[in-house]
Amino acid sequence: LTLQGMDDNAAGLGVMLELAERLKNTPTEYGIRFVATSGEEEGKLGAENLLKRMSDTEKKNTLLVINLDNLIVGDKLYFNSGVKTPEAVRKLTRDRALAIARSHGIAATTNPGLNKNYPKGTGCCNDAEVFDKAGIAVLSVEATNWNLGNKDGYQQRAKTAAFPAGNSWHDVRLDNQQ
Numbered sequence: 345l346t347l348q349g350m351d352d353n354a355a356g357l358g359v360m361l362e363l364a365e366r367l368k369n370t371p372t373e374y375g376i377r378f379v380a381t382s383g384e385e386e387g388k389l390g391a392e393n394l395l396k397r398m399s400d401t402e403k404k405n406t407l408l409v410i411n412l413d414n415l416i417v418g419d420k421l422y423f424n425s426g427v428k429t430p431e432a433v434r435k436l437t438r439d440r441a442l443a444i445a446r447s448h449g450i451a452a453t454t455n456p457g458l459n460k461n462y463p464k465g466t467g468c469c470n471d472a473e474v475f476d477k478a479g480i481a482v483l484s485v486e487a488t489n490w491n492l493g494n495k496d497g498y499q500q501r502a503k504t505a506a507f508p509a510g511n512s513w514h515d516v517r518l519d520n521q522q
Contacts, residue, residue, distance in 0.1 A: 352514035356412035374407060384471050385514055391471035395478055403480060408437060411472035411484045417512040418487030418500035421452040424467030425483060426476030437483040458495040468497060
């Protein structure tokens with residue numbers, strides 16, 4: 345059982361499409377752009393390419409990047425901010441998302457900060473990191489377990505026969521196999 349592409353990241357794409365459908369007739373003060381990138385496992389290539397092609401004005405006008413990644417297999421749902429995301433933005437995004445989830449009975453949480461390299465409430469190691477390093481505020485949404493393994497969010501669940509590594513990451517080496 346590899347779930348090749350299902351969790352990483354067909355689920356994220358499905359959530360993004362559902363959000364686009366639900367928001368299409370909702371007036372907003374700001375524009376919303378839905379973007380799907382590829383090549384994250386190969387070095388965040390899609391996010392790097394997108395950022396490289398953004399003009400300075402586009403970068404300045406991008407108030408928040410929401411990264412949806414691995415939404416199914418993990419033990420818990422996490423909302424994490426970028427290391428560079430300002431505290432005021434963290435409260436409006438991550439903390440608000442946590443409150444909304446909890447108000448609907450969803451046991452969402454944030455990185456507890458058990459690994460010194462990844463401070464409490466921040467994420468790591470996905471496309472959001474590219475935008476965070478560029479000074480663009482980010483919110484990462486993922487299902488994983490920051491309490492397992494190296495406490496870095498890589499191990500999503502306990503290791504079992506179905507999930508020998510404790511995760512279901514997309515592996516490009518398995519794409520298009522006959």
